[in-house]
Amino acid sequence: MAMKNISPAELAEKIVHNEKTIILDVRNEDEFKDWKIEGAQVESYNEPYFNLLDGVEELEDRLPKDEEIVVVCAKGGSSQMVGEMLAEAEFKHVYSLDGGMKAWSEHLEPVKVADLTGGGSLYQFVRLGKGCLSYMIASNGEAAVVDAARMTEVYENFAEDIGVTITHTVDTHLHADHISGGLKLAEQANGTYHLPPKDAEEVTFQYEPLTEGHDLVVGKTTVKVQPVYSPGHTIGSTSLIIDDRYLLTGDILFVESIGRPDLAGKAEDWVSDLRETLYSRYKELSNELIVLPAHFSFVQELGKGGLVSARLGDLYQKNAGLNVDDEHEFRKMVTDQLPPQPNAYQEIRKTNMGKITPEQEEQREMEIGPNRCAVHG
Structure with a gap:
């Protein structure tokens, strides 16, 4: 049978609905080990394409011939070639991922979180290939987008589909792992861009300060800027409470980890802030709040339909980063056990400052x- 192409959106649909998915990744081994497509029912195999130039015979014992196989490369070219070779070798259901890992990195999967009191809805946009999470609060014809990715057309198209106008965009902090689309989206929609002022001291553009006591009103929904000061990942990191039920934690608290304090080069300075936020400020909040973070690190954090969320009280029971009683041990954990820093994070920060x-x-x-963006306890 002939090879077919599969779009990132079609592949995402399979993964978030836990369909068995066999991936043949033909990038170099080091690229595959660093970053690959993952999911609860994903089986990944790696064989660099240059090992297959003379034929795919060695794959015949490793891969099933009668099941769907998605071939993946960096940009979509090598996967096309290998996919055609597999089809010629009588593999029956072979697909090549359109655009490769570059396109996979950019796909955003919208997931409905819940309906809001008084009308309106809250949506989470899951960036499966990057682990980023962004949000849209829609109410009475208006919308606010929080922690937008740079692919702003996704939010514009979604807003149009559900019949709302984007009036606000918000960044919970100055991002260092991805380029924010918040300012661009606000300018395109003629809306207002909000950023914590402590993170905005070096920005080159106009913004509306995200500060305590200045809650955002979106249609009939009030977005509480509370607790305004939840520093630790950055000096200005800010949390939002929506509908008295949902806590948008930015990069301070995740489902299975906590935020790292070093991406502005001030880990030692910000450790105390991070601990104060996690061990005091958040503990003053209701345990019933549903945590909606700006990132996830592991596929097991994906729930039904791909939603990433957790009850705050449950995180205080299960999240290792919230259960380090000794302050010295906590400091050691978040300064000595840090993972590699994000790719080009300094350039990304400068881009998000407008420099x-x-x-x-x-x-x-x-x-x-x-x-x-995370520290894993």
Whole structure:
């Protein structure tokens, strides 16, 4: 049978609905080990394409011939070639991922979180290939987007589909792992862009300060800027409470980890802030709040339909980063056991400050790689 192409959206649909998915990744071994497509029912195999130039015979004992196989490479070219070779070798259901890992990194999967009191809805946009999470609060014809990715057309199209106008965009902090689309989206929608002022001291553009006591009103929904000061990942990191039920934690608290304090080069300075936020400020909040973070690190954090969320009280029971009683041990954990820093994070921070304006293709290259915003206890 002939090889077919599969789009990132079609592949995402399979993964979030836990369909068995066999991936043949033909990138180099080091690229595969650093960053690959994952899911609860994903089986991944790696064989660099240059090992297959003379034929795919060695794959015949490793891969089933009668099941769907998705071939993946960096940009979509090598996977096309290998996919055609597999089809010629009588593998029956072979697909090549359109655009490769670059396109996979950019796909956003919208997931409905819940309906809101008084009408309206809350949506989470899951960036499966990057581990990023962003949000849309829609109410009475208006919408706010929180922690937007640079692919702003996704939010514009979604807003149009559900019949709302984007009036606010918010970044919970100055991002270092991905390029924010918040300012661009606000300008395109003629809305207002909000950023914590402590993270905005070096920005080159106009913004509306995200500060305590200045809650956002979206249609009939009030977005509480509370607790305004939840520093630790950055000095200005800010949390939002929506509908008295949902806590948007940015990069401070995740489902299975906590935020790292070093991406502005101030880990030692910010450790105390991070601990104060996690061990005091958040503990004053209701245990019933549903935590909605800005990132996830592991596929097991994906729930029904791909939703990433957890009850705050449950995290205080299960999240290892919230259960280090000794302050010295906590400091050691978040300064000595840090994972590698995100790809091009310094350039990404400068881009998000407006100090540099890379071309579109360079922006894509800067973002390549997995989420690395977390400390795992």
